[in-house]
Amino acid sequence: METTAGTEPVPKELVAVQALVNTIDLEDNDDQLDSPEALRRFLSGHGLLGASEPVGQADLALAVELREALRAMLRVNHGEPLDPAALAVVNRSAAELPLQVGFDDQGHPVLGPSAAGCRGALAVLLAGVAQASAQGTWERLKACSAESCQWAFYDRSKNRSGRWCSMQTCGNRTKTRTYRSRRRGGPES
């Protein structure tokens, strides 16, 4: 099969999903979503929410919960076992979001938000996940398998074998760590 794997862009329906998961840098514990206003900025930056739409604390809590539940699903995408607790959380967040099937102007069924506002914007993200899954691209969005990193990356490798957000940093670091712990004879840290 012809492949453009190395340069293939992240599918448009996954761009904001990936960006949401990466609103926190776990290594520095630097969370971009530290206020409802920050969430509004994030969503409007992705064209999902008007600049004057209200965003409250409950919306922020839901977005953060959804972010971490999606990260858990991205770990599943690189082969980790499904955590039933994470599954319950992602389904609980999904149930809070207004989603419906409608038909576009070509007559094609599309999953989309059934309400405006912040929850509608989060619903668009989840609809993107469903769409990507139908197109076979969802499985390529993964969380870096370096425990301390877990950065969301799009795996462009031919056989979907990518494990790290960056071979230069996380890949080498993980390998070095494994190598060192083998030399020490101690457990991996």
Ligand SMILES: [Zn+2]
């Ligand atoms: Zn990484």
